[in-house]
Amino acid sequence: MCTIIDDEGDCGCICLCVIALVVILAPVLVGCMLGFILGVNPSDSDPQISLTVNEFTGLSQNKSSNTISPLFNFTVSLKVHKYARMIPLKFCYEQGIVTVLYQRTPLATGPLGSLCARKDERRESTVFAWGNQVEIPDFLRDQLFEEVRNGDVVVEVDLKILDYSGKTAGVFVCTVKNQTMEVFPCKRTYLEDPYY
Incomplete structure (x- = not known):
């Protein structure tokens, strides 16, 4: 069974999925925001x-x-x-x-x-x-x-x-x-x- 924290206090499967999702999406979101702000050629x-x-x-x-x-x-x-x-x-x-x-x-x-x-x-x-x-x-x-x-x-x-x-x-x-x-x-x- 996947839990956020298992009996030993370690991060479980869901926790790892959330961390992986944040690690993958954070650069994409930052890139989109920078692209919107700086995307226009001066x-x-x-x-x-x-x-x-x-x-x-x-x-x-x-x-x-x-x-x-x-x-x-x-x-x-x-x-x-x-x-x-x-x-x-x-x-x-x-x-x-x-x-x-x-x-x-x-x-x-x-x-x-x-x-x-x-x-x-x-x-x-x-x-x-x-x-x-x-x-x-x-x-x-x-x-x-x-x-x-x-x-x-x-x-x-x-x-x-x-x-x-x-x-x-x-x-x-x-x-x-x-x-x-x-x-x-x-x-x-x-x-x-x-x-x-």
């Missing part, structure tokens, strides 16, 4: 911003001139992960500035309009950046025109998100090629408090 908590190229124009102007007047047309996509813990209901930015750089030389700027996304939602907005008679050094001009001819221009796009007072609340950097309909993820380099 990068999933950040809003995800990406760009899709709609159009690059004005990069291959007169080779005898040191100036270009480029126009860039992008679709900005904002996605908030459904498990984002630090974002109560939605992530919004009210305004911002988009800057397009080639080899760290600014080519174009433009306004970044407001955009909001709720958890597990993706929202998109069209953004334009332009430059007027932008001077670029000879060596960069030649390299840029060569890349335009080959169809492989790579630019950096900085998205500076501003808060209501106009202070920088976040910066996302995207490396973009002149290939339309391809999605380019942006990397967060600075994010203060986006939860307005």
